[in-house]
Amino acid sequence: MPEKYLIQHFITFGPVNSNVCVLYMYRKIQRVQKVLNDAALHTARFSKAGGIACASRCHLCCLKKDILASPLEFFPLAYYLYKNGLAETIYNRMEKLPANSICMLFSALGDQPGGCTNYEYRGLICRLFGFSSGTDKSGKKRLITCKTIKGTPAYQQLKPVHLDKSPGAADYYMQLAAIDFALANELLQINEAIKRAIEIVLTHYRYSRNRYPA
Numbered sequence: 001m002p003e004k005y006l007i008q009h010f011i012t013f014g015p016v017n018s019n020v021c022v023l024y025m026y027r028k029i030q031r032v033q034k035v036l037n038d039a040a041l042h043t044a045r046f047s048k049a050g051g052i053a054c055a056s057r058c059h060l061c062c063l064k065k066d067i068l069a070s071p072l073e074f075f076p077l078a079y080y081l082y083k084n085g086l087a088e089t090i091y092n093r094m095e096k097l098p099a100n101s102i103c104m105l106f107s108a109l110g111d112q113p114g115g116c117t118n119y120e121y122r123g124l125i126c127r128l129f130g131f132s133s134g135t136d137k138s139g140k141k142r143l144i145t146c147k148t149i150k151g152t153p154a155y156q157q158l159k160p161v162h163l164d165k166s167p168g169a170a171d172y173y174m175q176l177a178a179i180d181f182a183l184a185n186e187l188l189q190i191n192e193a194i195k196r197a198i199e200i201v202l203t204h205y206r207y208s209r210n211r212y213p214a
Contacts, residue, residue: 025204029076032072032076036123038172043128045165046162046165046166047131050158050166059106060146062103062126064102065102068189068190070124070183070185071186072184073123073176074197075201077197078194078198082198091195101191105194123193124173125190129146130144133163141160141166143166
């Protein structure tokens, strides 16, 4: 693991044998997971109410190479990999990926929605895209979604009353920013975001007294 992340650990948390920093990191991960869970539940409610849904086994959005994400939204994934002894293996695999590759979690042969091999710990962008809303240049609320969904009758017949119930993308990213402003606003290509999350979480626990609190 790069030395700069050990240095960053000292700057951020102080002495590495402090139990306080272990709990601080764990609680941060829990807070991020809650934002992710809330976003998933919100999109599910909106999808059911408005009839908006992905096509069966569609994963076209996951094939985009220019997806941007923050390291913070992948802290729960990094912690899961660490607890299961997979963090270094995945990190080393990612080091060998060509620049700007599709998300390393994607597999067309996977049995999870969208072909995600770690669907439970997918990022915030993965939970919001297709079912969240933002405002256009005129200030009008618009669904942030794909061409496939835009071509469906459900989208074309979507009523303002249903759109108003959609998750506001900015609202959820603001919740992330309230947890860690810098890491929530550090937008990277999705593989780089996952890598950065692993670097931070693995370095933190490697040089702390306790392996993990739970």
